[in-house]
Amino acid sequence: MVVTRGFFIGRFQPFHEGHRRVVETIAEEVDELVIGIGSAGKSHAVDDPFTAGERIMMITKTIFERDLDLVTYTVPIEDIERNSVWVSHVQSLCPRFDVIYSHNPLVIRLFREAGLEVEEFPMYDRDELEGTRIRQAMVEDGEWRPLVPSPVEEVIDEIDGEERLRQIARSDTEAGHDGPSA
Amino acid sequence: MVVTRGFFIGRFQPFHEGHRRVVETIAEEVDELVIGIGSAGKSHAVDDPFTAGERIMMITKTIFERDLDLVTYTVPIEDIERNSVWVSHVQSLCPRFDVIYSHNPLVIRLFREAGLEVEEFPMYDRDELEGTRIRQAMVEDGEWRPLVPSPVEEVIDEIDGEERLRQIARSDTEAGHDGPSA
Amino acid sequence: MVVTRGFFIGRFQPFHEGHRRVVETIAEEVDELVIGIGSAGKSHAVDDPFTAGERIMMITKTIFERDLDLVTYTVPIEDIERNSVWVSHVQSLCPRFDVIYSHNPLVIRLFREAGLEVEEFPMYDRDELEGTRIRQAMVEDGEWRPLVPSPVEEVIDEIDGEERLRQIARSDTEAGHDGPSA
């Protein structure tokens, strides 16, 4: 029996309902799924609040809860400053995969130039589910909870994620510039 | 219910019967296990023949076959040239863990200096099961197959691992020095 | 006798009167002070004109001139692109310290997540003393000299710092884009 293995990459800051729906759609087409966690080295930043380890937790617990019939691998992928070697970088860290699921034009371009099959999927409702909006809601005490799967909510609460995001957000509006990498 | 999560790290070049026994022993003590794949960026070298992705396959398939009652996360850990920040590096890439299982003195030291709990476990039979011996046997057409779980054997065959190792091994004995990083 | 050692980090581009006042305030509370020079690798940029070596000079000469009763260590800290390991990075480069002085929310957050004591101090008058304003004044032939300690003025004059800043500033307004890292 030949196993079909898909690949889906995102930053998952955090893993939200839009991501979950994509995973469930892909689950109907493949036997196994590699979920690449992009910008794995980043955390504690307004656009990248959670560590790779925290994001692995969010994804694994969500998939477990949904009881999907799908073998998944969640693989942290650290950034590499060279787009032209990025496909090799991903391939060496992940189990071999047959088809890439993406709606990101750069990802699609890079995999296609490398001769791989990419499936562009219809977009989930971005207006509601974009990561930026969810992070913004966390900072401003808005309604983010309905936008993420409940296991993600639990992880965020466990690590005191809302408070982390709020505190970090102040670094950007005040003029300090004296923080890490600043 | 509180989950106890263990951490076990190795290079797994390849994942062998000794590693499998360690995992099964730990499985009796914890609810979940994070398996860190060290030197994740290395491959195609005599001491590090397999990519992180290939090693993830070996581990996941072996655990699946044994049907262990254990949630596992396999996380590739790239080397970092600074021992003093290595613990933070590991922690940021992995789900939070409570206890480290190791018999490596440096690993034990680093985690203990960071104030974490480490359990030193009795060694499996190293004479037979050391990675070095297994890789040597692959190069010399020796008896390596009984020393690894059968799913590992399948992965190695699928990627033509024996031939890769043999070819790479010639780079060291011939005087070329003109290869990558050489 | 137990020594209390404080830690204060900044980019010090340049070290100005606001920084000096903070150091003098901390001097009353600790026996020794580690001054971390952030973004140590950066220089010759509009927001980061001075090298780490030049900034060490500014700080050491100012403290010497003020004749403070305080043992100080000035330690260049290169940026690291991973906030989650930044605390370890700092700790491994510096003498052990007991208390962190900071008003930067990200710095405060990172040290607190690592279980360390942070003291948030009342802000010096930022409107006057922000680094950005001082650098702007240098570019535009404005009144920057009263805003820095006189030994800092001497260092800047010795390295022809005003002219360096003015020349670099032109790289941003002209459309070249052909410079280093550009």
Add this chain to the structure above:
Amino acid sequence: MVVTRGFFIGRFQPFHEGHRRVVETIAEEVDELVIGIGSAGKSHAVDDPFTAGERIMMITKTIFERDLDLVTYTVPIEDIERNSVWVSHVQSLCPRFDVIYSHNPLVIRLFREAGLEVEEFPMYDRDELEGTRIRQAMVEDGEWRPLVPSPVEEVIDEIDGEERLRQIARSDTEAGHDGPSA
């Protein structure tokens, strides 16, 4: 006979008519010319669409076609995040050179601080020939072809460069943020 060797650096995204004219002007003053290809590691980005290898092709073919009496070396120069070591970085990768041709204030400053001779040359007509405009024209199906030497046009067509740029440009306007390094 003493050979005079010049140095000219740019990102050459792409190599255009303005660059060609500069090279032809320099050719009258030196015997040999080192052309440094800056940001060599970057590609597949809106401001940096072409790989170093592709840019080497553009330059070499153009110089060959013009039949200049000039020995040229085209050397890819990867970015280095430290301006203060950038001159050493360039010097170690290139044949020794006597005079630098540049109109970039940062490049001029860095070489002069290192004690080297820099010749600032009169600007070619930037309004027409800036790389930004040419890339913009590619994305919007505008008139870019007259702005580059014909061998550059051929290279861009061979690698399907227009389509690459258009596809990448969509990554910036859509809200994905899930691509490489994003």
Add this chain to the structure above:
Amino acid sequence: MVVTRGFFIGRFQPFHEGHRRVVETIAEEVDELVIGIGSAGKSHAVDDPFTAGERIMMITKTIFERDLDLVTYTVPIEDIERNSVWVSHVQSLCPRFDVIYSHNPLVIRLFREAGLEVEEFPMYDRDELEGTRIRQAMVEDGEWRPLVPSPVEEVIDEIDGEERLRQIARSDTEAGHDGPSA
């Protein structure tokens, strides 16, 4: 007309008669040749005495002197610690090539796993012409001159290469350990 472009990589420490003969043999088979200079970032070490810039000079001057009917590109290739992305790394820095010439088993393996055509060529007389022997002869005032093309001899004399090698060699035999990267 279709151009056939070959690729030949080495460290060229220094470029010697064996390398020259290989280039002349390949010249009969291809129209253009990309010469990759491996370990481009290394220099001032016993096994890697010359900078990439110095090696570019050696190669270019030798090919010019022999008046070969061959377009050549000499491209410095910095080491990358990940064999699995090395092929992509090389490809992004070089003009596209059709066939690889190598006798290094690791290079052959990596290109073949990437699906590229590799031609293994008969070895030149390694006993005489190995780089190690030539460098050893330089240190010990031995007969290295007949083993390199005369333009290489000139480059080495111009940069005082013999003396550099002798001085560096003492770092290894004395017990200092206090040098760079030591």
Add this chain to the structure above:
Amino acid sequence: MVVTRGFFIGRFQPFHEGHRRVVETIAEEVDELVIGIGSAGKSHAVDDPFTAGERIMMITKTIFERDLDLVTYTVPIEDIERNSVWVSHVQSLCPRFDVIYSHNPLVIRLFREAGLEVEEFPMYDRDELEGTRIRQAMVEDGEWRPLVPSPVEEVIDEIDGEERLRQIARSDTEAGHDGPSA
């Protein structure tokens, strides 16, 4: 008044009596001394047991105790894998210096190729005072204490350095290979 500033670099693993004597000799010739701590990022290794921060402590406390009439700066210098840019790297991190004190042939060569003045000083008694012997003595419960200044002894005791070294040393003799960077 013109200040003469010297530069002295070592790994100082640990700072021992030989190093102290060199510093006292240099103190008679210069007004200020920059002490570069090489391989600053390394620690917890048999040849590099102590962090940069720990080594700063050793040096500063020793100089303070001796009450030398000498302004000193201790600057951690992380390794850089490129000898040809190493001098620039050091210069950008340190206050400007006039004369280099070294007995390491590579250091001498690199500074001289950069056009700087180097003073080779007569060796202290290496047989007794080499770092290797001192570290060996620590591992084997030998007589290392008389070979280091007493403030260094105190630092080592405070951080439990003997035990650290002993534990790390076991990583090399056992066959684990599963530690960091291994």
